[in-house]
Amino acid sequence: MSINHYKEAATRATQWHANYREEMMKCRFDTIAVHGIYSMQEALDFNQGSTIEPIYMSASQAYRDSDEMEAALGYEIPTWCYSRIANPTMYYMEGVMAMLEGYGSGIETSCIATSSGMAAIQSAIDQFLVVDTKRPSAPMNFVATTQVYGGTYQQFSMRKDAERAVEWRKVVNSNDLSEWESLIDENTRFLYGELPSNPGLAFFDLKEVSDLAHKYGIPMIVDATVASPALMRPIEYGADIVIQSVTKSMSSGGSSIAGAIISRKNITSTIDNPAMKADFATYLKLLPNRDNGPNISPMNAFMALNDIRTLRMRMDVMSRNTQKVAEYLETNKHIEKVAYLGLKSHPLHELASKYMVLVDSEYDELYGKKVNRYGHLMSFNVKGGAQSARNVFDAFSRIWRATDLGRIKSVATIPAISTHSQQGEEGRKMANIPQNLIRLCVGAEHPDDIIKDLDQALAILDGKKVFVTSPEYSAGGASSATLRKGKSGNN
Ligand SMILES: *Cc1c(COP(=O)(O)O)cnc(C)c1O
Numbered sequence: 071m072s073i074n075h076y077k078e079a080a081t082r083a084t085q086w087h088a089n090y091r092e093e094m095m096k097c098r099f100d101t102i103a104v105h106g107i108y109s110m111q112e113a114l115d116f117n118q119g120s121t122i123e124p125i126y127m128s129a130s131q132a133y134r135d136s137d138e139m140e141a142a143l144g145y146e147i148p149t150w151c152y153s154r155i156a157n158p159t160m161y162y163m164e165g166v167m168a169m170l171e172g173y174g175s176g177i178e179t180s181c182i183a184t185s186s187g188m189a190a191i192q193s194a195i196d197q198f199l200v201v202d203t204k205r206p207s208a209p210m211n212f213v214a215t216t217q218v219y220g221g222t223y224q225q226f227s228m229r230k231d232a233e234r235a236v237e238w239r240k241v242v243n244s245n246d247l248s249e250w251e252s253l254i255d256e257n258t259r260f261l262y263g264e265l266p267s268n269p270g271l272a273f274f275d276l277k278e279v280s281d282l283a284h285k286y287g288i289p290m291i292v293d294a295t296v297a298s299p300a301l302m303r304p305i306e307y308g309a310d311i312v313i314q315s316v317t318k319s320m321s322s323g324g325s326s327i328a329g330a331i332i333s334r335k336n337i338t339s340t341i342d343n344p345a346m347k348a349d350f351a352t353y354l355k356l357l358p359n360r361d362n363g364p365n366i367s368p369m370n371a372f373m374a375l376n377d378i379r380t381l382r383m384r385m386d387v388m389s390r391n392t393q394k395v396a397e398y399l400e401t402n403k404h405i406e407k408v409a410y411l412g413l414k415s416h417p418l419h420e421l422a423s424k425y426m427v428l429v430d431s432e433y434d435e436l437y438g439k440k441v442n443r444y445g446h447l448m449s450f451n452v453k454g455g456a457q458s459a460r461n462v463f464d465a466f467s468r469i470w471r472a473t474d475l476g477r478i479k480s481v482a483t484i485p486a487i488s489t490h491s492q493q494g495e496e497g498r499k500m501a502n503i504p505q506n507l508i509r510l511c512v513g514a515e516h517p518d519d520i521i522k523d524l525d526q527a528l529a530i531l532d533g534k535k536v537f538v539t540s541p542e543y544s545a546g547g548a549s550s551a552t553l554r555k556g557k558s559g560n561n
Pocket residue numbers: 186187188189219221222264268293295296315316317318327328329475
């Protein structure tokens with residue numbers, strides 16, 4: 071076969087897949103989440119009819135002949151070559167993520183999956199932290215909110231600012247547009263914000279900040295992990311690039327770590343690299359990430375895919391449960407403060423209401439109109455300081471003590487001693503994370519049971535004793551213990 075033969079076949083296939091995606095984009099969010107880009111035709115022709123996306127646990131792809139290999143390695147035909155670059159299971163995950171982030175916007179998007187949310191952040195921002203041919207010796211900087219995930223804070227402050235002299239210009243009050251603008255100069259490479267932020271629930275007017283970025287010719291990057299595309303899709307409001315820690319809301323099952331970068335076509339940037347700007351995520355996938363290697367494994371891509379199917383319903387239920395729990399906590403005498411964007415008492419409630427809407431709620435027969443949903447992340451401050459917070463935390467029995475977020479099971483952590491311990495007292499002060507703050511992510515249990523657990527844990531501050539006992543062995547070990555006694559059922 072000739073290279074041309076393969077190229078022509080590739081053109082036909084690319085067109086077929088583009089048409090299929092276009093048809094899928096006419097469907098509602100849930101339909102896209104459930105089916106993604108995996109069609110019955112593809113199942114029958116290539117995957118023995120497998121009704122769900124197969125896991126391609128293969129490091130590389132074989133070719134029919136040298137012509138096909140040459141065309142593939144030259145990126146002239148759709149290929150996955152080698153799983154560091156691409157892989158069919160990754161491709162299915164990337165396809166659905168791109169469609170969900172672009173949903174309802176009419177904007178064309180693409181996606182690259184990564185091994186973790188942190189890898190997504192690093193590979194996204196590194197594209198802008200390169201030599202600027204127009205100003206090769208100018209020191210670079212970026213402007214980003216201080217209220218970010220603890221790992222992001224470390225990546226920005228240690229790996230970029232301290233180790234590589236890439237200045238992180240910190241936005242302390244992200245809701246103040248003039249503060250953002252005052253930090254931008256001709257060496258600013260991008261604006262970055264986490265929305266809503268973990269755990270502080272900072273929120274800013276995304277449309278205004280995106281417009282500001284574009285006024286200076288630079289991209290707006292948004293970490294929208296906490297909201298997920300079921301509640302907010304930043305690209306619709308002008309963001310160029312979206313980061314997802316797929317580990318969290320996207321896949322509540324909690325079995326694996328995964329990340330993703332979703333970009334619009336033709337992003338704004340001062341860097342002179344037309345291919346990068348035209349299709350950021352695809353460029354990143356085929357070139358820089360090929361060379362750097364922060365790819366996702368097919369197994370983890372598959373785990374994420376399976377969870378993504380139920381994203382909207384989960385985010386709805388978990389948001390409603392969190393609302394109920396937050397309202398309960400507001401009435402408890404041991405609580406100094408409850409922070410949840412769904413509470414009217416939250417200073418950013420109104421702003422968040424502009425952006426956080428349950429996708430397709432107007433087509434849901436339960437609602438019939440657009441309804442706000444504020445996600446699963448909340449926090450509360452316990453009266454009496456650090457020790458009181460620890461005592462309450464230690465008394466949880468249904469809520470899991472874990473540095474985790476967006477789970478189908480309720481989880482809580484004390485950020486000052488866990489996720490945000492490394493940034494130190496000063497950094498925490500700037501990000502507004504005191505010692506008595508408990509971060510709680512409410513899951514899909516019945517909210518009454520979570521309230522009951524909180525109630526008994528808070529009662530410890532009244533001097534009530536909570537007895538937390540543990541069996542000495544797991545139930546799974548019981549039978550072997552019986553056997554060791556030598557008295558099995560035979561006697
Ligand atoms: C957890 C988290 C990350 C990092 O994601 P990993 O998948 O753990 O690497 C980034 N941003 C936010 C908001 C997070 O909660």
